[in-house]
Amino acid sequence: MFELTHDKVHDEKRQGEAFAALAVAASSQKKFYIESYGCAMNFADSEVVASILIDRGFGVTQNFEQADLIFLNTCSIREKAELTVRKRLTEFRKLKKENPGLLVGVLGCMAERLKSKFIEEEKLVDLVVGPDAYRSLPGLIEEAETGQKGVNVLLSREETYGDISPIRLNSNGVTAFVSIMRGCNNMCSFCVVPFTRGRERSRDAHSIIKECEDLFAQGYREVTLLGQNVDSYYWVDEDKDEIVSFAKLLEKVALVSPLLRVRFSTSHPKDITDEVLFTMAKYGNICKYIHLPVQSGSTRMLQMMNRTYTREWYISKINRIREILPGCGLSTDMITGFCTETEEDHKETLSLMEYCEYDLAYMYYYSERPGTLAERRYEDDVPEEIKKRRLQEVIALHRIQSLASMQKEVGKTAKVLIEGNSKKSDEHWAGRSDINKVVVFPKTNNDLSKGSYADVLITECTAGTLIGKIV
């Protein structure tokens, strides 16, 4: 699944709007501050955590200096992600010295991976709570207030937080994440997620639809359905004796309103079906954009990665997408320098990219994670400078391709969902097109506001933005 950059989510203006709506009441109320790292699922989880705490009478603050409780919702996907959290914790250490009553909690994947070891390693941490244990947070906070350390890292086979209405912390009021499943049953050899998030389970379809309906009623106009592997969504409606597959779920969400855009992430190439592609083609409000991580262009690497598809299988999926959904936006994830990767393997990655012409790619060099299959089975034998050089080559090729994909849009008309003012000017709107390109255009029509759709003729572009005018 695509990961979120700190900048993207910690857009102060957007946060400000959301937090103003949650304006904290009594001054005696204990306030928490929460900072999220990693993938969209973690950001969505923070909204569940906020809901659980606000329900118990806590208030939320955007300023950690005013907080009685500080939470870091952490990521373990690469070593660098963990180092970022460690660094942030040292910054909070100073604060805790000044205010000994302050509680610091670590949530999410790093909490799950390190468990109580975290408390031994980072003495200032009071709470360590894994992704399936957030309901126990209020009780653990009470314990921590008496000076005990609170740890709960139990993984569950059932927990989906389906009944909890997330509090939209970082929202622009137009787009929202909706979690549809948790965990992952794939065992990609490089990946720590199956260990930090546990077994895959799908959320009750009724609660998903209800959340989307509520969001629409509140003025939201786009939902992104989230899961590590959305195509394996599977839920049985026992009342109706109906099996709800991901394609069925997509259809049900699309039917909430034609004005509600639907996106989803992440699709696994082995699981995305024709039924999903045909459902996308059938509904105008399901965005024509697929994030289909490939990881490598070499079948030998893919086998070692345990991705369970070959280069040819992946290409056949891309062809099928292009056939059923012409013009569909495509993005991917790529890892360079996985164990034993040769120059030949690397060239296959570059040639696969040439073929697929991705609109967007999230590119990384391999970072060995403790406990994963790759760590146990293979030697991390590609020197770091080679991993990094190959990554630079992948990035350079992607830059050329993504600019070309922007230029292809010039002269076309895009239907844009307005998300707010453009970052650079209050005189311009910014939003995204169906195929997920950022579009900026002048505010010439007074009827438009955040959450409106506009037909925009694209007149020029930069590497990251399409620029146009209303038609």
Ligand code: SAM
């Ligand atoms: N479930 C999704 C999938 O199957 O593609 C995404 C999982 S992960 C949250 C996001 C991306 O991080 C992966 O697609 C992969 O490219 C990258 N990643 C995962 N483990 C990694 C590792 N050990 N080193 C470098 N990148 C890694």
Ligand code: SF4
């Ligand atoms: Fe990790 Fe693979 Fe699961 Fe994605 S599908 S979360 S890469 S194990």
Ligand code: F3S
């Ligand atoms: Fe997501 Fe990072 Fe966990 S990418 S699932 S927060 S390891």
